[in-house]
Amino acid sequence: MVTASEMVRADSVHGALYSDEAIFQAELEKIWYRTWVYVGHVSEVPKPNDFVMKVLGPQQVLMTRDRNGEINLLLNRCAHRGNQLCMEQKGNRSSFTCPYHGWTFSNTGQLRGFPFANGYDGADRSKLGLGHVPRVAQYRGFVFGSFAAEGPSLEVHLGAARGALDRLCETSPSGEVEITAGFLQHRAKSNWKFLVENETDGYHPQFVHASIFSVAKSGIGELYGPQSTAVARDLGDGHTENDLRPEFRRIGKPMNWFGTNAERLPEYVARMKAAYGEEKATQIMIDGTPHVMIFPNLFIAEIQIFVIQPLAANETVQHVTALQFKDAPDLNRRLRQQTMGSVGPAGFLLADDAEMYERTQRGVTGASKPEWNYLGRGLHRERRDEDGFLVGDATDEVTSRGIWRHYRSLMEAG
């Protein structure tokens, strides 16, 4: 049998990688339950005993902040007979009581007690706690979990993607991002890797998003054209980005990345200048926020984040929310409005992408030939930038190739 790693070549990948259920199960073991996966943000549980329902791969987890302020990731499954413990999306409580037989667990996962306790004489309560994600770590407030008890640290996993998170936080006058606008969920009948690839595919926007670019009179489309000085970059470790800064610097106007100008956001601009000084603030506001896909599931798309959740070989949910910056109310209002227009229920942008996710899935499952998807665009002009990263032109598939290189190394690991 051909293994998943043999299906990845330097310039192409086999279509079965997107459709085979056995490969999907292997990916859960070798990627989703092993590497670090983004789960949530500290601002979603600001106070002791806050909790919020999250996902890690196909599984539901409760992200809790205990009374000591520590963040825990608990599996949403009663230790008695497996009942789904919590149905609330978020709230504040120090314990969770199962509705089936009343077992109660603390927000750190320990069994606190059960009704009619004399029926459990001799039972070891310490062995009857909730399952938990063994490793939890955070970077700049972004909380990640790993089902592997041992392995590389989060810092090592993030590698060069840390710089993108730093850049994102720096666009906030307080240096902090908040995830407080609420999530929408978009379900797609598509393999999760089609979504990951598409997030930093600089080849499609001019075609797939032509309608939003024309009605919004947006110049974004040109950033992904043959004349653009923007670059596609493989940050290593599966992380990729479309770096639009060269274009924004060439144009040289603060807030152009956000489709607006400094005059329309006076409060934000004043706070940025107070926080960073005139020169640095202006540079940050010209550069804008990153467009980066942090493998395997966190996509920072300038003004919003997307969290990818795989459910089956042909089914994925994308959780989306507007980014909010602490102490930037005028910017935040606009971030929410633009997010609604682009990725909301009637938004123009994600609907276009979703159509392509599903059509590619139907293509690779509905027709058997040609078996390989070709990802060789820009291979002949790939180069190293001054930091040693592989880069290509704005529309090149250097990003997809980087994702697959990393995918292959994870799938080949023992």
Ligand code: FES
């Ligand atoms: S299944 Fe939860 S208490 Fe019985």
Ligand SMILES: [Fe+2]
């Ligand atoms: Fe797109």
